[in-house]
Amino acid sequence: MAGIKQVQRQTGVALWRQIADRIREAISSGVYDQTGMVPPETVLALQFGVNRHTVRSALAALAQEGIVRAVQGRGTLIERKERLNFPISRRTRFTDGLRDQARETHALLLGHAEEAADAEVARWLRVEQGTPVIRLETVRDADKRPVARGTSWFPAARFAGIGEIYRKTESITKAFAALGLSDYVRATTEITAAHADSGDIADLELTPGAVLLITKAMNTDLEGVPVQYSISRFAADRVQFTIEN
Amino acid sequence: MAGIKQVQRQTGVALWRQIADRIREAISSGVYDQTGMVPPETVLALQFGVNRHTVRSALAALAQEGIVRAVQGRGTLIERKERLNFPISRRTRFTDGLRDQARETHALLLGHAEEAADAEVARWLRVEQGTPVIRLETVRDADKRPVARGTSWFPAARFAGIGEIYRKTESITKAFAALGLSDYVRATTEITAAHADSGDIADLELTPGAVLLITKAMNTDLEGVPVQYSISRFAADRVQFTIEN
DNA sequence: TACGGTTGTCTATATCAATAGACATTTTCG
DNA sequence: CGAAAATGTCTATTGATATAGACAACCGTA
Structure with a gap:
């Protein structure tokens, strides 16, 4: 075949x-x-x-x-042939999903900033446009190999200081916990694919023309209030997504 | 941004x-x-x-x-800028999902054949390797524009003649109904991305180097018995997938 | 109508991509 | 050892890609 x-x-x-x-x-x-x-x-x-x-x-x-x-x-x-599997479900968590597939995972915080929500971010986080949000830029590795780069937005009022916490814990789940949010769920995931741009090529150690899987995802707390909106760009030859219904 | x-x-x-x-x-x-x-x-x-x-x-x-x-x-x-959205859920149906987004949808049956299940198909349909299965090769259009090409396998014993029925009805749901299966659900979906091959370029009217979203999906009847396994290749610049949890 | 802004066409040149052939170097195995 | 099989290196040629510049053709509008 x-x-x-x-x-x-x-x-x-x-x-x-x-x-x-x-x-x-x-x-x-x-x-x-x-x-x-x-x-x-x-x-x-x-x-x-x-x-x-x-x-x-x-x-x-x-x-x-x-x-x-x-x-x-x-x-x-x-030398290498594995493809990491990411289950996408209500309980989707980046690092946990990799636990059995990689010996070592890392999350590198490239930078963080507080800014005003633009139209897209406001829509996903269900806040007014212009509301203060915190933006995190990250790259995630599995076994020394970059897998995804992402941008996440959080409501600034609720999650002040999440950037520094994330830098230390390398985990959104732990950062949320440190800020009093003990549990959260994946509400929506959009998946598209595109070519890598120059930033992708640099951060993910790709070659020109490489293919990306791109997710736009929104997490909520248990009351259904949005707590995180993120755009993640995965090296398509290193991952697959699985949806179990 | x-x-x-x-x-x-x-x-x-x-x-x-x-x-x-x-x-x-x-x-x-x-x-x-x-x-x-x-x-x-x-x-x-x-x-x-x-x-x-x-x-x-x-x-x-x-x-x-x-x-x-x-x-x-x-x-x-x-001239054109729309991207079709495919919701992926337990009730995923190809044509229904497009109803509000395209004026006209078509499913063209390129060919069908009965063959013995190889290892991959047997695993997904949960049958013995070598079991007779029916393979359908299809291309789906929305508003005269090809969106996806796919290969589907069905257990031959249960769905004899599904090829011809599909050719007439242009719908898996209707073909299942005609063969006595009134309802089915999406059990598992795997999503990857890759470059288009020459077959994709021809069938989907793509250009070289184009990006594809590829799904491997399994549907079951209401008792959880697999009824269909399919590999679909979507033109990535024309579609996105949405998963609501 | 005249002008500024836009796409269409042509010539010329340098570099990259692909083919072709020849031969060197290294490993494996009888 | 010696032959077969594999990767490594070199030269040469052709066509596609990219840049550069100049000018024609066309549209909208002041």
Whole structure:
């Protein structure tokens, strides 16, 4: 079902990049699990109907990403292939959801600021436009590999100082708890996909043209009052979402 | 927040394509709604820090997609900007979910076949590997515009002839009803994202490098017995998913 | 009607992407 | 060891991509 077929000539995206995407996808879906390595360059060139040099460019890009490692005389070994799963439900929590899948997770606070809610944030948090809100910019890692970058907004009146608490605890759940909110639930999640921009490429260690999964999510307290609105940008080749109904 | 910034030089993806992606995204998020048109080529060139000819290539690609239309002497008008919303819940139904968003929806059956369940299909439908299943290949349109292509599998013993019924009714819900299943629910949905392959580009009228949202979904009857497993590939710039908890 | 602002077209040049072929270097295995 | 198989490196050629500049054609409006 996941067989690799010939690429068709396409303008605008370099052939080597298209091929790199195909191979990355094949690795991630376990096509080469038996051998633990990618087929020889000459074989790939034949499969894709391109020159061996073009395949080499693709493999060089994947090596740069740390997905494969070429060894002269032996072949090209697969270094990484896992895809993290994020269950999306009423009890969605970022770090908890990863507990069984990664040895080590980190949340880095890039910055935080207090500002006035714009129309979008006001709508999601159900406050007046212009109401003071706190914005947090974060990047989350799993096993030293960046997984998502996000921007979150909180009502400033209720969650004063959440930035510094988050920096120390590296957890929204813990930060909420420290501010007197012991429990919260995921109310709404919107999911889209897009290309990575230059900020994504930098923060998530992606390569140009990479694909992102983007969520816009709103959490409420147990009374249904919005406590957090966040936009998260996930590296699509490292994650999948699961919704259980 | 959605301001367009300079593009950074990236290898592997042509500049004009990166810029086309940015402009498409800006249009879809309503940045130019006030004027109904894209800024002049010279302004865009300045914003992105590229030559005007490069912007023209990008706009030509968007015109090809039917998203904008250039008029000499006036400017470049926006033709389309909507993004269809698909609510994902226990009651997820493809066509019903679109009723308020599109004037006209169609489901085209590309083909159907009876085959033996492979490991993946068997796991999702909870049957023995090798069990006969019916496979349907479909493309769905909204207002003459292709939105998703999909492959669905059904247990053959229970849903014999579902292919022909689907071709006539253009609805899974109706086909199930005709075969004695009056109601069903969405049990699980997995969401990933990836680049479009050549089949996607053809069936969904996409351009190379386009982004897809991919769902793997399983429906059950009211007793929890799997009745359908499907993989759907959505044009990411035309849809978003919403999960309400 | 004349003008400013906008898209359309043309020429020229430099760099990147892709193909092609040849050969070196390294590992594995009989 | 020696051959086969794999990756690494080099040269050369062609077409696509991007920049630069100049000017034509067209639209709206003062």
